[in-house]
Amino acid sequence: MTTAPRFLVDLPDRPDDVVRGLSAAFRLSQVDYLPNSVCRYRDRWLISTDAWGDRRLGQFDPAARAWTEFPAPAGWIRRPMSDGGEHLSLLRHEHHADDGAQLALRDGRWDVIEEGVEEGGISDWDGRLLAHRSAAGNAAALTSGGELVQAVPRPDGTSAIIGPGWNIPMPRGATLSHLSPSPDREAVLAVIRSGSSYQTVVFACGTGRVLSSGSLRKVLLPTSAWLDGTRVVVCAEEWPSVVPYVWDWSSGSVEPVWAPGAVGSVRSVAAAPDGTCVAAVGAPTLRRSLRALGDTSLPDPGGEVRDVIVRRGDQLLPCLVHEPPGARRGTAFFVPGGPHVPVWGEFTSLATALAEAGWRVVRVNLRSSGLRQPEFRPKGPVRYGADDVADLCAVIEELGDGPVVTMGMSYGGYVAGLAGELSDRCVGVALLGGFLHHDDLAGTTHPGVRQFAGFAFRDRAPLGAARLRKRYFLAHGELDNRIPMSAVLRHIDRMDQQATFVELDGEGHAIRTDRGARLAYPPLLQWMDDVEEACPKS
Numbered sequence: 012m013t014t015a016p017r018f019l020v021d022l023p024d025r026p027d028d029v030v031r032g033l034s035a036a037f038r039l040s041q042v043d044y045l046p047n048s049v050c051r052y053r054d055r056w057l058i059s060t061d062a063w064g065d066r067r068l069g070q071f072d073p074a075a076r077a078w079t080e081f082p083a084p085a086g087w088i089r090r091p092m093s094d095g096g097e098h099l100s101l102l103r104h105e106h107h108a109d110d111g112a113q114l115a116l117r118d119g120r121w122d123v124i125e126e127g128v129e130e131g132g133i134s135d136w137d138g139r140l141l142a143h144r145s146a147a148g149n150a151a152a153l154t155s156g157g158e159l160v161q162a163v164p165r166p167d168g169t170s171a172i173i174g175p176g177w178n179i180p181m182p183r184g185a186t187l188s189h190l191s192p193s194p195d196r197e198a199v200l201a202v203i204r205s206g207s208s209y210q211t212v213v214f215a216c217g218t219g220r221v222l223s224s225g226s227l228r229k230v231l232l233p234t235s236a237w238l239d240g241t242r243v244v245v246c247a248e249e250w251p252s253v254v255p256y257v258w259d260w261s262s263g264s265v266e267p268v269w270a271p272g273a274v275g276s277v278r279s280v281a282a283a284p285d286g287t288c289v290a291a292v293g294a295p296t297l298r299r300s301l302r303a304l305g306d307t308s309l310p311d312p313g314g315e316v317r318d319v320i321v322r323r324g325d326q327l328l329p330c331l332v333h334e335p336p337g338a339r340r341g342t343a344f345f346v347p348g349g350p351h352v353p354v355w356g357e358f359t360s361l362a363t364a365l366a367e368a369g370w371r372v373v374r375v376n377l378r379s380s381g382l383r384q385p386e387f388r389p390k391g392p393v394r395y396g397a398d399d400v401a402d403l404c405a406v407i408e409e410l411g412d413g414p415v416v417t418m419g420m421s422y423g424g425y426v427a428g429l430a431g432e433l434s435d436r437c438v439g440v441a442l443l444g445g446f447l448h449h450d451d452l453a454g455t456t457h458p459g460v461r462q463f464a465g466f467a468f469r470d471r472a473p474l475g476a477a478r479l480r481k482r483y484f485l486a487h488g489e490l491d492n493r494i495p496m497s498a499v500l501r502h503i504d505r506m507d508q509q510a511t512f513v514e515l516d517g518e519g520h521a522i523r524t525d526r527g528a529r530l531a532y533p534p535l536l537q538w539m540d541d542v543e544e545a546c547p548k549s
Contacts, residue, residue, distance in 0.1 A: 019056070019071055019289065019300075019301050019302060019303065020071075020076055020077065020078070021298075021300050022040040022041070022042075022060060022062045022069070022078050022298075022300055022301075023040060023062055023078055024038045024039065024040060025037070025038050025039070025040050025061065025062060025063075025064070025525075026063070026064070028064075029063075029064040029525050030525070030529075031529065032529050032533050033360075033364070033528060033529060033532060033533070034360075034363075034364040034367060034368075034532075034536075035367075036360045036361075036363035036364045036367065037360045037364065037528065037532075039298040039358070039360065040060055040061050040062035040298065041060065041061060041293065041298045041299040041300070041358070042058050042059070042060050042278065042279065042291040042299045042300060042301060043058070043059035043060060043061070043066055043089060043090075043278075043291075044278050044299070045059070045089055045090055045130060045131070045278070045279075046131075046232060046233050046234040046278060046279055047090050047092070047233075047234055047279055047281075048089065048090060048091070048278065048279045048291060049091070049279040049280070049281040049289060049290075049291055049301060050091045050092055050093040050099075050281050051093055051096060051281055051282065051283045051284075052070075052091070052093045052096065052099050053096055053097065054073065055070050055071055055072065055073060056070070056071045056281070056289060056301060057069065057070050057071075057081060057091045057093075057099070058071075058091070058291070058301060059088055059089050059090060059091060059101075060078075061525070062078065062080075063080050064525050065087055065106060065524055065525055066087040066088055066089055067080055067083065067088055068080065068081040068083040068088045068091060068101065069081060071301070083101065083103075083121070084103055084114065084121055086103045086104060086105060086106075086111070087103065087104050087105065087106055087111070088101055088102070088103055089101065089102045089103075089104070089130060090102050090130070090133070092133070092136045094136060094137050094138030095138075095194060095284065096283075096284060097138070098115065098116070098117075098138040099115065099116040100113060100114060100115045100116070100124070100136050101113075101114055102114075102128055102130065102133070104130075106518075106519065106523060106524045107488065107490045107491075107517075107518060107519025107520070107523075108519070109129060109130070109457065109492075110127050110128055110129045110130075110132070111128060112125070112126050112128065113125040113126075113128045113133060113141065124141065125141060131144060132144055134150040134151050134152065134189075134190060134233075135150075135151060135152040135153050135190065135192065136153075137153045137157065137196065139157065140153055140157055142159060142161070142190075145161070145162065147162075147186065148186050148188065149161065149162035149170070149186055149187040149188075150162075150187050150188060150189050150190040150233070151190065152190035152191070152192045152199050153192065153196065154174065154175060154192070154196050154197075154199075154216040154217065155195060155196035155197055155216065156175070158174065158175040158216075159174075160172065160173070160174045160190060160192075160199055160216060161173060161187075162181065162186075162187040165180075168183065169181060169182070169183045170185065170187075172187060172201065172219075174216055174217075174219050175216075175217065176218075177218055177219030178219065179214070179219055179221075181203055182203070182205045184205060184206070185203050185204060185205040186203070186204045186205075187201060187202070187203055188202045188203070188204045188231075188233055189201070189202035189231065189232075189233040189234075189235065190202075191235040191236075191237070191243065192216070193237050193240065194237055194240075194284070195240075196216060197215065197216055197217065198213055198214065198215055198216060198222055198240075199213065199214060199216050200212075200213050200235060200237075200243055200245075200260070201213070201214065202231050202233070204383075206388070207230070207383055207384070207385040207388045208228075209227075209228060209229060209230050209231060209383070210226040210227070210228060211223075211226060211227040211228075211229070211231060211245065211258075212226045212227075212260075213243075213260040222260065222261075223260035223261070223263070224260065224261060224262060224263040225263045227245070227258055227260075227265065229245070229247040229248075229256070229265075230247055230248040230383045230384055231245050231246060231247055231248075232246045232247075232248065232253060232277075234246055234277075234278070234279050234280055235280065236280040236281050236282040236288050237282060238257065238282055238286045238288055239286055241259050241260055241261040241262075242257055242258070242259045242260075243257070243258050243260065244256070244257055244258075244268075244280045244282070244288055244290075244304060245258055246277045246280065248382065248383055248384050249384070250318075250329050250353075250355070250356075250376075250382060250384060250387065251274055251276075251295075251318040251329065251331060251355060251356030252269075252273070252274050252275055252276055252355070252356055253275075253276040253277050253278070253355060254267070254268070254269060254273075254277070255268040255269065255277050255280065255290055255304065256268060268304060268305065269309065273309045274294060274295060274309065274311075274312060274318070274356045275292050275293060275294035275297070275309045275356060275357065276292070276293050276294070276299075276355040276356055276357040277290045277291065277292055278291045278292075278293070278299060279291040280304070287303075288303075288304035289301050289302060289303060289304060290302055290303075290304050292306075292309070293357035293358050294309045294310060294312065294356065294357060294358065295312040295315070295316035295331065295333075295356050295357065295358060296310055296312050296315055296316060296358065297309065297310055297358055298358045299357060299358065312356075314334060315333065315334060315336075315366075316331060316332065316333050316334070316356070317331075317332050317334075318330070318331055318332075318356065319331075319332050319410065321405060321406045321409050321410065323401065323402055323405040324390075325390045326378050326389070326390050326402065327386055327387055328375065328376060328377060328378070328402050328405070328406055329354075329376045329382070329387060330354075330373050330374060330375050330376065330406060330410065331354055331355075331356060331362075331373070331374040332371065332372070332373050332374075332410060333362050333363070333365075333366040333371065333372040333373075333374070334366065334371055335366045335367070335368075335369045335370060335371060336366070336367065337369060338369060339369065339370070339371055339412060339413060340368075340369035340370055340413060340414070340543050341369075341370055341371070341412070341413035341414035341415060341416065341438075341543050341546075342370065342371040342372075342373060342407075342410065342411045342412050342413060342414075342415050342416070343365050343370045343371070343372050343373070343415075343416045343417075343418060343539070344373045344375060344403065344406065344407060344410075344411075344415065344416070344417045344418070344427070344430075345361075345362065345372060345373065345374050345375065345418050345419060345423070346375055346377065346403065346417070346418070346419035346420075346423030346424070346426050346427050347374070347380075347419065347420060347423050348419070348420040348421030348422055348423050348424075348444075348521060349379070349380070349381060349421065349422050349423065350377075350379035350380065350381065350393075350395065350399070350422050351379065351380065351381030352380065352381060352423075353376055353380045353381050353382045354374040354375065354376050354380065359374070360528075361532065362374060364532065364536070365536075365539075368536055368539070368540075370416075370539065371410075371412060371413075373406065373410050375402075375403060375406050377399040377402040377403060377426065378390075378393055378398055378399055378402055379393050379395060379398070379399045395422075395467040395468065396425060396426065396429060396449060396467070396468070396471075399426050400426055400429040400430045400433065403417070403426055403427070403430035404430050404433055404434055407430065407434050407436055407437065408434075408436075411436050414436075414438045414439075414542065414543050414546045415431075415434065415436045415437045415438060416431075416437070416438065416439040416440070416441060416539060416542060417430055417431040417434070417437055417439075417440050417441070418440070418441035418442070418443065418484075419441075419442070419443065419445055420443045420444055420445060420521045420522065421443075421444055421445055421446075421493070421494070421520065421521050422445070422446075423445065424441075424442035424443060424444065424445015424446065424447075425445055425446050425447065425449075427440055427441070427442065427445070428440050428442060428445065428447050428479075428483075431481050432479060432480060432481060437481060438481065438482060438542055438545075438546055439481055439482045439483070439484065439538070439539070439542040440481050440482070440483050440484070441483075441484040441485075441486075441535060441538070441539075442483070442484070442485050442486070442487075442499070443486050443521060443522050443531065443535075444486065444487055444488055444491060444494065444520050444521035444522060445494070445499075446494045446498065446499055447479070447499060447502045448474045448502070449464060449467075449468035449471055450473055450474045450498070451494060451495070451498035451499055452464040452468075452494065452498075453498070454495045454497075454498055455492070455493055455494065455495065456492045457492050457493040460493045460494070476505075477505070478505055478506075478507055479502065479505045479506045479507065480507050480508075481508070482508045482509075482510075482542055482545075483506055483508070483510040483511070484510070484511045484513075484534075484535055484538045484539075485499060485500075485503075485510060485511070485512045485513070486512075486513040486515060486522065486530070486531040486534075486535065487499055487500075487512075487513075487514065487515060488515045488518035488519045488520055488521070488527065489514060489515060489516045489517060489518060490517065490518060490519045491518075491519055491520045491521075492519070492520070493520045494520065496514070500512070511534065511538050513530060513531055513534050513535075515527050515530050515531060518530070
């Protein structure tokens with residue numbers, strides 16, 4: 012595609028009261044990372060953003076060429092949805108909650124249309140009805156007549172996509188990961204995932220007849236936008252990027268949007284009725300902002316950030332390495348939560364702040380990261396807390412320089428702790444809402460965590476008397492219902508060195524809010540200074 016001019020402006024920087032005590036990297040506001048955080052409402056684009064603190068609803072005023080806050084209820088505002096322009100719905104939840112209320116704006120008033128909605132629980136809305144993602148992860152969509160298109164299990168153990176009077180069998184074990192109805196809701200794009208195999212087709216909502224000339228085989232994320240009756244913008248995994256393409260399903264042509272070699276990640280796309288399309292785009296040195304689809308002006312990260320693939324046996328481990336602007340004090344290895352939360356080539360405030368403080372920062376995709384490209388998929392069943400721990404140890408050996416600190420959020424903290432204890436190069440471990448032993452999850456009240464612990468740690472040995480040798484930093488939310496704070500605190504008596512513990516009063520799981528960041532990150536950076544200064548100098 013040809014390069015289009017940027018018709019939007021960058022988001023405003025975050026105000027002083029939001030970032031007080033934090034480094035300058037946290038002042039840069041971004042569009043929310045969740046898929047479908049952008050929509051077209053009447054004559055303007057709406058986004059979920061942290062520009063005014065936590066997650067609020069932003070609007071782009073085309074006349075004033077400025078971003079302002081759109082009036083919405085108090086609380087976290089996520090995933091704005093429009094039925095094509097005239098009606099608006101969104102998810103509102105408390106900062107520490109895993110679910111909230113789906114709201115709709117009607118006659119100038121916000122009405123609750125459903126309670127108990129999870130972050131990704133709604134996959135479609137036509138202005139009247141909601142379509143829900145199933146417990147198995149299958150998307151659903153609505154036809155022009157309000158009938159559901161969805162995946163349902165069959166007696167033989169397989170599933171089928173069903174619509175009004177028709178059904179399409181799916182391969183055994185497959186998931187309907189994304190459904191995107193056309194503007195007139197007479198056709199729907201379907202992404203069917205089976206392991207690392209993806210196929211995307213378009214079929215008629217009324218008959219189930221396949222309309223596309225073939226199937227698209229790219230690994231797609233669950234966000235898309237129809238430009239017209241036959242062209243759809245889809246977003247494909249091509250690590251370190253999430254790359255937009257325009258797929259004309261009638262002819263089978265697939266047109267890249269970005270120039271070859273561009274590094275960046277698209278989290279959301281949306282289109283206006285006239286076919287104008289925008290994308291929430293971030294890059295390693297560029298905050299996630301709303302851009303015209305054809306804007307290919309992604310900056311070259313140069314030497315500041317580079318992508319490196321570490322090999323451990325047959326397993327490839329893709330990493331993003333952020334280099335400090337000056338002298339290197341050591342290396343911090345960061346593992347995200349999840350598991351199944353990949354690291355992409357995009358800006359992060361924490362990694363930037365650590366690099367500016369003199370640390371090489373390595374953001375690691377372990378085999379449990381959830382990358383779907385075949386070359387990065389696990390080469391066999393993952394033994395959680397074993398295979399991925401060995402992966403991190405291998406990455407430390409290859410990319411560590413100077414004193415090493417391992418850190419992670421949630422499950423990433425668990426892996427960071429185990430690998431940190433095993434690595435002779437590691438001098439400190441930082442847990443940000445993490446846990447130190449699988450027994451710590453025994454008291455969880457979160458159904459998903461309870462289910463994960465049941466299969467991931469079945470038949471594992473209970474907590475013993477082993478000592479923890481490294482220096483620890485622990486920050487944990489008082490209201491964390493996934494990993495009870497008390498279960499983590501019991502490990503302090505096992506530590507050979509004095510731990511630094513920061514209680515995040517009033518906070519939930521991990522470091523999610525601006526207030527949580529203000530409480531946790533300044534003492535984290537101070538702790539890292541202390542760890543580095545205590546190391547013998549050569």
